[in-house]
Amino acid sequence: MRAGAGGRATAAPSPVPPGRRAPYDEEWPTVDTDRLAQRLSAVVGPAHVLRDPALCASYETDFTGRYRGRARLVVRPGDTAQVAQVLRLCHAAGVPVVAQGGNTGLVGASVPTPDGGEVVLSLRRLDCIGDVDPAAGQVTVGAGVVLSDLHRHVAAYGLQFGVDLAARDSATLGGMIATNAGGERVVRYGTTRANVAGLEAVLADGTVLDRLAGLPKDNTGYDLTGLLIGSEGTLAVVTRARLRLVPRLPERVTALVGLDSLRAALDLVARLRVLDSLELAEFFMAEGLALVLETTGLPAPFRTAYPVYLLVECAGRRDPAEELADVLDGAGPGETAVALADADRRRLTAYRERHTESINAAGVPLKLDVTLPLAELPGFVAELPRVLAGRGRPYLFGHLAEGNLHVNLLDVAAEDEEAVTSAVLQRVAAVGGSISAEHGVGRAKARHLRLSRSEAEIAVMRSVKAALDPQGVLNPGVVLDG
Numbered sequence: 001m002r003a004g005a006g007g008r009a010t011a012a013p014s015p016v017p018p019g020r021r022a023p024y025d026e027e028w029p030t031v032d033t034d035r036l037a038q039r040l041s042a043v044v045g046p047a048h049v050l051r052d053p054a055l056c057a058s059y060e061t062d063f064t065g066r067y068r069g070r071a072r073l074v075v076r077p078g079d080t081a082q083v084a085q086v087l088r089l090c091h092a093a094g095v096p097v098v099a100q101g102g103n104t105g106l107v108g109a110s111v112p113t114p115d116g117g118e119v120v121l122s123l124r125r126l127d128c129i130g131d132v133d134p135a136a137g138q139v140t141v142g143a144g145v146v147l148s149d150l151h152r153h154v155a156a157y158g159l160q161f162g163v164d165l166a167a168r169d170s171a172t173l174g175g176m177i178a179t180n181a182g183g184e185r186v187v188r189y190g191t192t193r194a195n196v197a198g199l200e201a202v203l204a205d206g207t208v209l210d211r212l213a214g215l216p217k218d219n220t221g222y223d224l225t226g227l228l229i230g231s232e233g234t235l236a237v238v239t240r241a242r243l244r245l246v247p248r249l250p251e252r253v254t255a256l257v258g259l260d261s262l263r264a265a266l267d268l269v270a271r272l273r274v275l276d277s278l279e280l281a282e283f284f285m286a287e288g289l290a291l292v293l294e295t296t297g298l299p300a301p302f303r304t305a306y307p308v309y310l311l312v313e314c315a316g317r318r319d320p321a322e323e324l325a326d327v328l329d330g331a332g333p334g335e336t337a338v339a340l341a342d343a344d345r346r347r348l349t350a351y352r353e354r355h356t357e358s359i360n361a362a363g364v365p366l367k368l369d370v371t372l373p374l375a376e377l378p379g380f381v382a383e384l385p386r387v388l389a390g391r392g393r394p395y396l397f398g399h400l401a402e403g404n405l406h407v408n409l410l411d412v413a414a415e416d417e418e419a420v421t422s423a424v425l426q427r428v429a430a431v432g433g434s435i436s437a438e439h440g441v442g443r444a445k446a447r448h449l450r451l452s453r454s455e456a457e458i459a460v461m462r463s464v465k466a467a468l469d470p471q472g473v474l475n476p477g478v479v480l481d482g
Helices: 033-044 053-059 080-093 147-155 173-179 224-228 262-272 286-296 321-328 342-353 355-362 374-388 414-430 446-451 455-468
Strands: 073-075 097-100 119-122 138-142 196-202 208-211 237-244 251-259 278-285 308-316 335-339 366-371 393-399 404-410
Touching: 033 073, 033 080, 053 073, 053 119, 080 097, 080 119, 080 196, 080 237, 097 173, 097 237, 138 147, 138 173, 147 173, 173 237, 196 224, 208 224, 251 262, 251 321, 251 342, 262 278, 262 308, 262 321, 262 374, 278 286, 278 342, 286 308, 286 342, 286 355, 286 393, 308 321, 308 342, 321 335, 335 342, 342 355, 355 393, 355 404, 366 414, 374 393, 374 404, 374 414, 414 446, 446 455
Parallel strands: 073 119, 097 119
Antiparallel strands: 138 237, 196 208, 196 237, 251 308, 251 335, 278 308, 278 393, 366 404, 393 404
């Protein structure tokens, strides 16, 4: 026996290899779902334990529509104490749990598997935003807070959260922390990890970890907050976060530049990096723009079509338009549209931000989010048609300053999906890139983890998983396969 949360004695878990989940029909007893539902209802209320297939459906399909599963139950706790009790009950029953926020994930990590064994733990009700601390430049938020709501809340204090995404109206902070989301402003503010000062999280057995103090200097042992960020719900369930905020800069200018090559876009980004005001450097290709224009009805940005487009934004306390113009004047052949007013800037950013919805409207995409060394990016893009060998129609866009390429493939036959994924990711690894830039590994890429991680690193990761979740209850099959 061992002491569980609150000192309650619980049976020791059956021995399981490090980081692996015991099969349902071997180590774990058959679960009485009715009884589990009753116990969970006593914790969160009957209205927040869903079993009806019609009510569960939206929790069982991811944003792309590619990853689908079947939940044993969907449970919607309202606070950290309820999350802890839910996990304690599922842990005792040996029932795996998939934590879910806005369900905007793209790698199958936020939905259950088709066998229907998991409880989906929806964190959307954890949507409280605490008081802003202007002196510290911090705020504490629940995992279910939607990014756009956070932006609006802190703007009243002249502050902003440094991470922004096109999915800001649906992505939650808990999900962003789970995947270490990057988004559009990494070039200035870094990924989510750089913008989190502390976390509250619940381990698989219901133990609550509280690291919400947000102290700028606290060198007392291992960085548990950093460990949990990017762990995709496999080590603990994040319930609250202490976020770092930055000053909201009042003067902004946005530019869209049409260029004749990806190399020219990279050269321009290299020149733009000297600007302290640079906040965003996004790119997309002619094929993606054509699809956006067709799907949305937006007018073409220029009379001439260009192979590559670079979207740039600068911000400061003083108008950065002049310094941006000085750099853009040397951009070479092409055209530039510049916007200062908010409405005009939104019109320019729409050409990039509406790529995802336009691609989804055209079909169910196979999405491969990767990072390439900048020097390798043009060659990789040029070689992609050969790698695909006619299997899929590519639409490419991403965050150019970080070499983060979103490869979106339409019309990939089901029988070709694994071969295409392997071919693309192997090519990424061959040029020193990463198979996951900001969307996570999930279930989609777990079998390919060895392309970006050594055997020694994976062994350490399994040891960490086994230490924090020895029974393998949290998000089984995500990040670490098998």
